[in-house]
Amino acid sequence: MDVLNLAFVAAVLTSAAPVLYAALGGALCGRAGVFNIALEGQLLCGAFAAVAVSWWSGSPWLGVLAAVVSTAVFSFVLAVGAVAWRADPIIVAVGMNLLALGLTGFIMREALDATGTFAPAGLQGLPDLDAIDGVPVLGAVLGRATVLVPVAVVLAVALSLWLARTSVGLRLRGVGEHPEAATSLGVPVTRYQMATVVVAGALCGLGGAQLSLGTVTAFTENMTAGRGWVAVAAVMLAVNRPLWVLGACLLFGAAEAWGFRLQGIGLPQQLTDAAPYLVTLVVLVLSRIRVRRRLSAADPLAAENAAHPEAVIHPEETR
Amino acid sequence: MTDGTAARSAAGAPPAAELRGITKRFGPVLAVDGVDLVLERGTVHAVVGENGAGKSTLMSVLYGLHRPDAGQVLRDGREVRLSSPLDAIAAGLGMVHQNFRLFGSLTVAENVVYRAEPARFGLVDRSAAERRVEELSARIGLDVDPTARVDTLPLGVRQRVEILKALHRQAEVLILDEPTAVLTPGEVDSLFVVVRRMAEQGTTVALVTHKVREVLEATDRVTVLRDGVVTARLTTAQTTAGEVVEAMIGRGLVPAVNPRGAVSGEPVLEVSGVRMPAAPGASRVQDVSLRVSPGEVVGIAGVSGNGQRELVEAVVGLRTAQAGTVRLRGRDLAGLGVRERRGLGIAYVPEDRPGVGTAAALSVADNLALGHHRTPPIGRRGRLSPRAVRAQAADLVRRLGVKTAGVAVPLSSLSGGNAQKVVLARELHHEAALLVVEQPTQGVDVGAGEEIHRLLLDYRARGGAVLLVSYEISELRALADRVLVMLDGAVTAELDAADATEEVLGAAMVHGGGAHAAGTTTGGGAAR
Numbered sequence: 001m002d003v004l005n006l007a008f009v010a011a012v013l014t015s016a017a018p019v020l021y022a023a024l025g026g027a028l029c030g031r032a033g034v035f036n037i038a039l040e041g042q043l044l045c046g047a048f049a050a051v052a053v054s055w056w057s058g059s060p061w062l063g064v065l066a067a068v069v070s071t072a073v074f075s076f077v078l079a080v081g082a083v084a085w086r087a088d089p090i091i092v093a094v095g096m097n098l099l100a101l102g103l104t105g106f107i108m109r110e111a112l113d114a115t116g117t118f119a120p121a122g123l124q125g126l127p128d129l130d131a132i133d134g135v136p137v138l139g140a141v142l143g144r145a146t147v148l149v150p151v152a153v154v155l156a157v158a159l160s161l162w163l164a165r166t167s168v169g170l171r172l173r174g175v176g177e178h179p180e181a182a183t184s185l186g187v188p189v190t191r192y193q194m195a196t197v198v199v200a201g202a203l204c205g206l207g208g209a210q211l212s213l214g215t216v217t218a219f220t221e222n223m224t225a226g227r228g229w230v231a232v233a234a235v236m237l238a239v240n241r242p243l244w245v246l247g248a249c250l251l252f253g254a255a256e257a258w259g260f261r262l263q264g265i266g267l268p269q270q271l272t273d274a275a276p277y278l279v280t281l282v283v284l285v286l287s288r289i290r291v292r293r294r295l296s297a298a299d300p301l302a303a304e305n306a307a308h309p310e311a312v313i314h315p316e317e318t319r
Numbered sequence: 320m321t322d323g324t325a326a327r328s329a330a331g332a333p334p335a336a337e338l339r340g341i342t343k344r345f346g347p348v349l350a351v352d353g354v355d356l357v358l359e360r361g362t363v364h365a366v367v368g369e370n371g372a373g374k375s376t377l378m379s380v381l382y383g384l385h386r387p388d389a390g391q392v393l394r395d396g397r398e399v400r401l402s403s404p405l406d407a408i409a410a411g412l413g414m415v416h417q418n419f420r421l422f423g424s425l426t427v428a429e430n431v432v433y434r435a436e437p438a439r440f441g442l443v444d445r446s447a448a449e450r451r452v453e454e455l456s457a458r459i460g461l462d463v464d465p466t467a468r469v470d471t472l473p474l475g476v477r478q479r480v481e482i483l484k485a486l487h488r489q490a491e492v493l494i495l496d497e498p499t500a501v502l503t504p505g506e507v508d509s510l511f512v513v514v515r516r517m518a519e520q521g522t523t524v525a526l527v528t529h530k531v532r533e534v535l536e537a538t539d540r541v542t543v544l545r546d547g548v549v550t551a552r553l554t555t556a557q558t559t560a561g562e563v564v565e566a567m568i569g570r571g572l573v574p575a576v577n578p579r580g581a582v583s584g585e586p587v588l589e590v591s592g593v594r595m596p597a598a599p600g601a602s603r604v605q606d607v608s609l610r611v612s613p614g615e616v617v618g619i620a621g622v623s624g625n626g627q628r629e630l631v632e633a634v635v636g637l638r639t640a641q642a643g644t645v646r647l648r649g650r651d652l653a654g655l656g657v658r659e660r661r662g663l664g665i666a667y668v669p670e671d672r673p674g675v676g677t678a679a680a681l682s683v684a685d686n687l688a689l690g691h692h693r694t695p696p697i698g699r700r701g702r703l704s705p706r707a708v709r710a711q712a713a714d715l716v717r718r719l720g721v722k723t724a725g726v727a728v729p730l731s732s733l734s735g736g737n738a739q740k741v742v743l744a745r746e747l748h749h750e751a752a753l754l755v756v757e758q759p760t761q762g763v764d765v766g767a768g769e770e771i772h773r774l775l776l777d778y779r780a781r782g783g784a785v786l787l788v789s790y791e792i793s794e795l796r797a798l799a800d801r802v803l804v805m806l807d808g809a810v811t812a813e814l815d816a817a818d819a820t821e822e823v824l825g826a827a828m829v830h831g832g833g834a835h836a837a838g839t840t841t842g843g844g845a846a847r
Contacts (some may be wrong), residue, residue, distance in 0.1 A: 167436045169441055174422045174433055181420035183436045186405040 040228025046208020
């Protein structure tokens, strides 16, 4: 196989991984009936905690652990605010995103004594998967990625199976779809939702750690640069299905990797940086058009019929 | 007085469930006042009453949704304390709510076993779940595909899924809350077969309803509630519809019936060759023609979704017909919108009262002014006169006997029957030539329904023309001069009211008109 193409696949996976972690968290929340748009802030929180603790301890693995724990703790804001106290999840999440941006910048200045970018000489990033470098194909694809990259892909598949096959997964799907029904059968809806939001926070922590200790080894103010929002778009595009989330994130990763290539042939960086967001936008618009087409008759009464097909009895069935 | 107590001592076994002296208040309102209810094992027991009579509250107490302020709940003779539906499920009770509590995107089997899954190592054992559904279905004679997604199923089948859910949880006492509200006539019949079968196998069924016919058809015992107290305990085999209705509404019911008689005069509404595109999930309207004369009620019969709504939309101007003409008193309405048509004399009572017919959050007075806001004395040069709005509202509320705490309260605080009276008052008080009305008594009490029928017949007697869409055969028989049957978007039969018996109409609604049609057959659908 063409080495260049394998390198491209490697670049796609590396670009996609942080977004994928966040989007999988978002999809889980969506399945539990919590609309989580705090992914951006949580990614940023994870990225910062990973760098800060890796630098302080000298161990990138402690950095990853810190990212997971601190982002999970951070997500309690959403879990308690939007789930337990029933505040509007959008408003809580907007607050979290602003808080994460401000707080990471502030701590960086005050505690780490850096502005803009924090990349001290001793900062340890996550190691590459050197061990599989020799393996054909796989080595070319993953040999220079961190272990968090393949784990993200495996996680997408695992979560998909978990939702479909396990008792807890079934109950979680029910919680999001019809909380009253789940409650009436004895499933503690609030507890399920809060736990899901915290787990999603942990996943965002992994995504942030991959971003700041894997993709690069540095923390930059607002380094997520909209990746959390792309994750939100991926969640909506995939209608909370983990495997579709994987597909959407790979598309985003491909656009980003492709953008680097275009930069290589001389296109201005501002333009190529915009590529993933443009692709996201185009795909979102296209998918909406498809939905609209399906509701062909565009008047409100017909749309209502389409939204409640159960209210319409087909004479064919009674004949 | 309590014949249930006598039956218990005779049979020797305690009743499957019993409520003793249940009292429940909501704030100042005494919803249920010292009610006793005895559900004998293996019987079908009707709990009937009008809206607000307390039957839902009583069943909520039995199912652990409400804690009673006083009284006891007994299961198999032993007192149980039910602080949530979970306690009720554990005590062998099950309830099928009026609004189903199903997960649309999950399969039938997943819905049935939810939170009581057959599992191995944390994985749901799908084939065991599907076998369980098949086994339960077979036991009570149901036919349900365990692998189907619930949101693809018709409402009647979804209800069966709810019943299976309860049976999977070993329910011995099953509460069905207004189970027929969402069903077609055929589905109602098969539900009652299932209910009978369950009772034969020892399940006790409490059937909450306000439809007297169902009480007589499907139950063994009847407990009637009115204003929170029991007004009658009857054995179905030994009672009559009149007796049940009297206990429900506290007086005898004289049903309003169309006196009928020759209809004359130029037609008010003339629809010819109208075609409408299909809305998703409904039939297109193909070449429908009809006319309605002054002082005539023309009923449109048919199962929901056979083009009735589309036809109505073409008449009132909500959507434009693809082909054909609609004339009001000879004038072609082509190109005219809803507002112009209303101005020319079309009044409309839509089927969807909370969504289309009313603005639930607005006051009763505002709802009565809707659509009249441009005509004096309410609206003058783009300005509303709040005083005129209130004055008109007070007048209409009094004349139609709408039960409301005032004209300033939100419409959502009214019962279904009173909200419908508000809609009728609004549509009728300016004496339009044509009234288009869909399902006028849906979600309306027996007593209020009778008053609404009377209002419609009064309007007819004053020379009004009525186009009546209804899925209730009894309503069409009571009100209509002529009945047209719609099937697949075409008028397949036209019957004089005298010929429109339950059997003929029921058959025509499902199979088309054919040989049963007494009058001429309009439209092209008879050939199917």
